[in-house]
Amino acid sequence: MTAVTPPVDLSHFYSYTASNRKPSSVKEFYKYFLIPGIANFAGGLPHPSYFPYDTLEATVARPRRLQPTSDKDAIPDRVIVPKDSGIPDPRLRIDLTTALQYGTAEGYPALLSFLRQFTRDHLHPNVPYAGGPEILLSCGNTDGFSKAVDLFTNVWNPGRDWIQQREGVLCEEFAYMNAIQTVRPRGLNVISVAMDGQGMCASGKGGLADVLENWDFRRGRRPHLMYTVTIGQNPTGGTLSVERRKKIYALCQQYDVIIVEDDPYWNLQFPSAYEMEARHRGSSQEPGPGIRNYNEHGKSSGYAFLDSLVPSYLSIDTEGRVVRLDTFSKTVAPGSRLGWITAQPAVIERLTRITETTTQQPSGFVQSLIAEMIIGKQDADGTRVSQKEDGRGWHMDGWVRWLEGLRGGYExxxxxxxxxxxxxxxxxxxxxxxxxxxxxxxxxxxxxxxxxxxxxxxxxxxxxxxxxxxxxxxxxxxxxxxxxxxxxxxxxxxxxxxxxxxxxxxxxxxxxxxxxxxxxxxxxxxxxxxxxxxxxxxxxxxxxxxxxxxxxxxxxxxxxxxxxxxxxxxxxxxxxxxxxxx
Amino acid sequence: MTAVTPPVDLSHFYSYTASNRKPSSVKEFYKYFLIPGIANFAGGLPHPSYFPYDTLEATVARPRRLQPTSDKDAIPDRVIVPKDSGIPDPRLRIDLTTALQYGTAEGYPALLSFLRQFTRDHLHPNVPYAGGPEILLSCGNTDGFSKAVDLFTNVWNPGRDWIQQREGVLCEEFAYMNAIQTVRPRGLNVISVAMDGQGMCASGKGGLADVLENWDFRRGRRPHLMYTVTIGQNPTGGTLSVERRKKIYALCQQYDVIIVEDDPYWNLQFPSAYEMEARHRGSSQEPGPGIRNYNEHGKSSGYAFLDSLVPSYLSIDTEGRVVRLDTFSKTVAPGSRLGWITAQPAVIERLTRITETTTQQPSGFVQSLIAEMIIGKQDADGTRVSQKEDGRGWHMDGWVRWLEGLRGGYExxxxxxxxxxxxxxxxxxxxxxxxxxxxxxxxxxxxxxxxxxxxxxxxxxxxxxxxxxxxxxxxxxxxxxxxxxxxxxxxxxxxxxxxxxxxxxxxxxxxxxxxxxxxxxxxxxxxxxxxxxxxxxxxxxxxxxxxxxxxxxxxxxxxxxxxxxxxxxxxxxxxxxxxxxx
Missing domain, CATH: 3.90.1150 (Aspartate Aminotransferase, domain 1)
Incomplete structure (x- = not known):
């Protein structure tokens, strides 16, 4: 086991624009807001009594709606986002007075806090670098990728730039074209890496080692950014094993490449596919991994379902060179336009600056309604209202159960x-x-x-x-x-x-x-x-x-x-x- | 009256990146979707039965909640976005099966259709160029401005570009700093124009004519983009008269400048301020315009309130060089993160391409809830359900009344x-x-x-x-x-x-x-x-x-x-x- 070290500095890859964004230094001001009785003439905020929404409500599924288990929720749940919850702690507060007001670029505090816990403790409990990753809410993975591209690449214009300045992005031979269309108009080299049934190849002809070792500098700089879908790859459906991930990550360390991992399908892993394939095609097929516990040598996610999923590149990211994109598009609905980015803190800080002058924050309508559905009502002291007493809110158990049920449906x-x-x-x-x-x-x-x-x-x-x-x-x-x-x-x-x-x-x-x-x-x-x-x-x-x-x-x-x-x-x-x- | 002509071609100002975005050519494909009984294996869309939301609902104000009129709505309205409305026409359909699914970058069809009508027929009934403007939904004006900047400016990096390539943005001496921070990191010249109580000055020392006529080309290219808040200017509160607009627009024609008009406060105009100022300060003050009908020589907006508002630069935009940003931040709530961009069709087409690889579309949660509140339930044939029969939905009259009531509250x-x-x-x-x-x-x-x-x-x-x-x-x-x-x-x-x-x-x-x-x-x-x-x-x-x-x-x-x-x-x-x- 290597010693735990902080993430490496990636600022040499920040784009000219992203480097120019000024750091935030607002902490000094907070004390003035906290002065009891202060009359705030400074903010340009509309008054919440002028928001025409008094409540937002929804009829929602209970977490066990979808199989594997057999019980159906004939009676769906009701969630209500009230106008003013009266809870002072912003990390616990879910109401329209805050959710429909201007907010911080990181995301709605209650939802941010829940997702940060989910990400750090449950989805990726074993990120190797010191301190672990931070998160930032996005308007979905297309938005998240667009911001990562804005952070890590400079536009290359053949009419005014030298070929030596041209940057490149690595991707699979077949890929989600919307991502490619995000980088191509910037004049970047789009470099295809050979793939097999799992996804990107580390070795072999056209594999990552081949591409990086034999890079032809007459085409521009060696690519320093990778876009990859590692689970349920789009379009091939492949899923990258941990062994393959380790080989690819080692190459990325060697050649200083940042990995942007876009995994909208991470919870839709189908262990049965290995078994079915073997059954149909006989013993000549390689046996599948079966149901494994990927966290058996580290910290458990706390859920057998999450432990059984092939983990993210983050699980082997000793240097902090992985930027992971998660989305609610496949776990709640595409129209949510809500997701989150997970990366080392310095990268999240830069992405937050970019967010401030682009999307500002995801819509408070979706943030509060998803927060209310998943987190539900909480007591002012942070202890959650028990299911018996109130019944609202899925909480962490319900959220994980929902993800597992979805997997069952698609499987x-x-x-x-x-x-x-x-x-x-x-x-x-x-x-x-x-x-x-x-x-x-x-x-x-x-x-x-x-x-x-x-x-x-x-x-x-x-x-x-x-x-x-x-x-x-x-x-x-x-x-x-x-x-x-x-x-x-x-x-x-x-x-x-x-x-x-x-x-x-x-x-x-x-x-x-x-x-x-x-x-x-x-x-x-x-x-x-x-x-x-x-x-x-x-x-x-x-x-x-x-x-x-x-x-x-x-x-x-x-x-x-x-x-x-x-x-x-x-x-x-x-x-x-x-x-x-x- | 000059002859009605189409808008001018602004493509010489498109950024390298924006020019590279490929045009859409999907119309040929639509016929396949319309084949009765077609089994669609092509789309990668999740199935709507896996969206955990069965309905979205809200308790909302009635349009007359806020004065000028005296009646209060003690009983608020209920709006419900159903799972499936069964209405075939997408321009009339408001339900979760469509709103929470992937959609088109232009915006949710029902809301887009309503806002397009509002924009073209009521808010700006007299846009001079042939065919009139189009609209595109945005995630608020910061997002809209960011996309306009992406479309109309190239990053300038002193380490690799010539000073002659440096582009510039015109703005008021005092301005909304978040907009300035959108352009400054791109290395652009930020050029302040002198202002008075109304806003930007056309003439005089430091006024627009002075800046453009005496441009020092050693600083870079003459600025070709203007960022301006013309109504309730932030921070000065000024409002630009039509007479001033005409002078500034003429200069923009002369020097080929695109105007980005960011007007979040357009409905919060206070005619009483002129009167109050005159009353307090005596006859030495210039008399205010009083209540005018700005559309008296053109097409009426259909509402005395809208006719009384100082109109947008669009009302004198003979050449199509105005890009206007509207937002629900001040008319519904900032947390909506929802707005729309109005400009000549070619510009809207390019901004749509940018939207496809960034935000994709605003959240379906906010789009459907605002559509349901404002537009309400409609019959399948497009005739709206009458207030008596159903009572839901503000419709155009209610929306305009709400805007007027808000004005009263802030006034x-x-x-x-x-x-x-x-x-x-x-x-x-x-x-x-x-x-x-x-x-x-x-x-x-x-x-x-x-x-x-x-x-x-x-x-x-x-x-x-x-x-x-x-x-x-x-x-x-x-x-x-x-x-x-x-x-x-x-x-x-x-x-x-x-x-x-x-x-x-x-x-x-x-x-x-x-x-x-x-x-x-x-x-x-x-x-x-x-x-x-x-x-x-x-x-x-x-x-x-x-x-x-x-x-x-x-x-x-x-x-x-x-x-x-x-x-x-x-x-x-x-x-x-x-x-x-x-």
Missing amino acids: RRMIAMCNVLEENKYLLSQQSENSKTTSDHVDDWEVVDRVQMFDFVWPKAGMFAWVEILLDSHPLRSQYSAERLSKALWVHLTKKPHLCLVGPGSLFATSEKSAAEAHRYIRIAFAPMDAEDVKPFTCRLVEGVRAFWQRKNLDGLEDEDAAMAMQGLKLKGGANFLGPGY | RRMIAMCNVLEENKYLLSQQSENSKTTSDHVDDWEVVDRVQMFDFVWPKAGMFAWVEILLDSHPLRSQYSAERLSKALWVHLTKKPHLCLVGPGSLFATSEKSAAEAHRYIRIAFAPMDAEDVKPFTCRLVEGVRAFWQRKNLDGLEDEDAAMAMQGLKLKGGANFLGPGY
């Missing part, structure tokens, strides 16, 4: 989808065109000839499966390019009776190399449809693929709009098409 | 404060130290000697009075610098029995010149305290000033913390001290 969808995919990968020559898809194993059939149409890795977390279409096995492949077949398949699937809209792989390619391969992939989400539709819709999809393999020509599949749209989406990142969450 | 506070100030500007030598402040006119007193301690202009809009302390008239002025006296006064006022915290003028100075004069001013807000406290608190304040004028020395007023804090605040912009709204 069942994932299994429903992947079972159908697994059982219909092959076109069997004696199957007639009208035969129906079944979920029975195909092994019992008398097979004359079987052609594999697609392959996939069971997603170990997240919201989608990444499916490789084996276009070279298509009977028309000798007449058409794989890319042409791919476009035709996409249009074919949208037609009756298939009626399926899938995410083209080209939307996620971050390099020319991956763009050249991207037409071989589609991303299919099990999240957005109704739970009971996942299986029948996926059946419709595989029937559609099968019908495509049986086509004798591509007549009627030349859709100019689709080609234009796919091109347009690729350019744009598709934010409006698939929703910013794609 | 009464302003009058309460300024009457006390007006009647206590003078130290009367035969007044004993213990005499009480009265609201009677001092004219009746038998005066032996009177010394004026301070002066002010009645604020014509907004939330504060800007008071000039006539430090040169202080008996100790021969022993101490005015600056020293100013700091001593600030500390003196915080002590018993005065107990007043005032905003030091130095917090608002944007140039060395104005910083050198700033200690002569304080900004005192009538907004944040309880209504019934405004008069007694202001009495305490003027008593404090009087007591300061009667001091024989400055003993006990050397407060290092205060000096440090004031310096620190000046550096920082004071966002955390006075709240971002200071």
Whole structure:
């Protein structure tokens, strides 16, 4: 065990703009606010009696609404954010007089305090550097990443800057395009790193070591910032093991790289995917990790569920070079536009300065309603009102239980989808065109000839499966390019009776190399449809693929709009098409 | 009347980053979403059944809660945002299934549609350019300004750029410092323009014509962007007349300057201030405009109240060079973090692209709750449910009435404060130290000697009075610098029995010149305290000033913390001290 040391100084990477932001020195002033009876003429705050909202209220789920456990909450809870709670301690106070007033950039104190405890004690109980990380509330991970980019990169303009000044950002070969579109307009190099089923590769051709060791300085500075989704990677669904994390982190130490870890799906990890994959594919598959306790050699999170999750890069972040982005988008709702950033204190301080002149703080409407739902009513002395007495508020136990229930919900969808995919990968020559898809194993059939149409890795977390279409096995492949077949398949699937809209792989390619391969992939989400539709819709999809393999020509599949749209989406990142969450 | 022409092309001012953002071309894709029965595997959206909120609700004011009219709403209204409204038209739909889902960067369709109508038909019915302006929702005006700065300026770094590349921003001599702190870290020139009681000066020494005509190119490019608060200017409370606007706009046309108009106080205009000032100060004062109909020669706003307000620069924006920022911070609550940007369509398109990779959209919690309060329930065909039938929703009439009521509330506070100030500007030598402040006119007193301690202009809009302390008239002025006296006064006022915290003028100075004069001013807000406290608190304040004028020395007023804090605040912009709204 190495000695506990403070985080390293990253200020050599602060952008010109971020370095210029002046530090806060307001503590000296606080005493004046605390003078009893002081008449405050100084603030430019509107009077709270002029806020038209007297209360905010909501009907909300109880934490056990979603399985694994079987009980349903037929009776939902009520939460009320009152106009004035009368509680003096700001860390305990949840009311409209404070939540709808101007606040501090760090976030609404009650929510900030809860999330700081959750982050430090439960989500990442073993951050190695001295003192541990701090947090700052954000308007979701796109906002958080935008601020991290503002902090750690300078715009590079070929019309006025030297190539030696050009900075770069590392990312996976296939990635969440909205993040790439955040950095690309700044003129930065976007450097793709090779990936496998887990996510980013540390070694091998095109892996991180290869990219950093053999960096061509004629392209600019060696990249110093990494953007990565490590759990339920978007679009591939991979999850990075601790072993892989250690290798990548060591390279980041060696080459002085900051890691921005964007993990909206961290609580949607599916241990069953390893088991299901092994069951379907026999012993040739690597065994999965099963249910592990990742904190067994450190401090426990206090919850078996959290202990079982593959931990963040923060858990091995001895130097404080990890900036982690968390969001309520997948755990509460995307429209929350609420999340938090976790990093070493000096980085959080700079991000707070940036927040002061951009978003100021997330909306008090969402901050107070989420605080009231999760934290609930508290006594003025900080002891929480017991469930029996009052019943409001999930508290830490309820919040963790909700996260576990959500995982269960998405895991069942994932299994429903992947079972159908697994059982219909092959076109069997004696199957007639009208035969129906079944979920029975195909092994019992008398097979004359079987052609594999697609392959996939069971997603170990997240919201989608990444499916490789084996276009070279298509009977028309000798007449058409794989890319042409791919476009035709996409249009074919949208037609009756298939009626399926899938995410083209080209939307996620971050390099020319991956763009050249991207037409071989589609991303299919099990999240957005109704739970009971996942299986029948996926059946419709595989029937559609099968019908495509049986086509004798591509007549009627030349859709100019689709080609234009796919091109347009690729350019744009598709934010409006698939929703910013794609 | 000149012919109606389209707005001019401003793309030569787009920043390198903003120019690089790719245009959206998603329209081609929409038809696929509309295919009946399509199974959408493409989007990465969470399923709405996993949002823990079943409803959002609120108890809200009725529009007539605040005077001018006398009826009080003892019974507040209830608004409910349901989980699923079942209304197909997105412009009419207000529910959690849509509001808490990923949305488009422009804003929640129902709210966007309402605000677009309000902006185009009621707030600015006479925008001269062809087609009129578009709007985009923001997370408040700080966010809106930050995005405008991102669009229209390039960072200038002396370590790598030429001085000729340095861009500049025009602002008033005294300004809202958070805006200045948005541009200063980018290395831009911040250029102060002289101001008077109205606001920015067009002509005269240091006025806009002087600054632009005599620009010294050795400092960089001539400034092409203006940041201005034209109504209830912060901190001076001035309001710019239409005549002045025309002169400034003509200069902006001549020198190709974009105007960013930040008007959080536009509905808090106080026609009575002109009258009160004239009454107190006799006929030597210029007469105020009285109640005018500013739209009498154009299209009416449809509301006498809105017609009576000094209109935006947009009303004379023939070329489309005005970007206006509106916010709910002062009309609903600062914690809303919700506002909108109004500008020519091409500018709104670029700002939308910026929004996609930063804030994405304001929180759905606030968007849906404000939409539900203001717009209320609507029939599926777009006709609103009548008040009688349902009673929910303010609709356009209620929204305008609420704005008028708010104006009344702040206007009464302003009058309460300024009457006390007006009647206590003078130290009367035969007044004993213990005499009480009265609201009677001092004219009746038998005066032996009177010394004026301070002066002010009645604020014509907004939330504060800007008071000039006539430090040169202080008996100790021969022993101490005015600056020293100013700091001593600030500390003196915080002590018993005065107990007043005032905003030091130095917090608002944007140039060395104005910083050198700033200690002569304080900004005192009538907004944040309880209504019934405004008069007694202001009495305490003027008593404090009087007591300061009667001091024989400055003993006990050397407060290092205060000096440090004031310096620190000046550096920082004071966002955390006075709240971002200071």
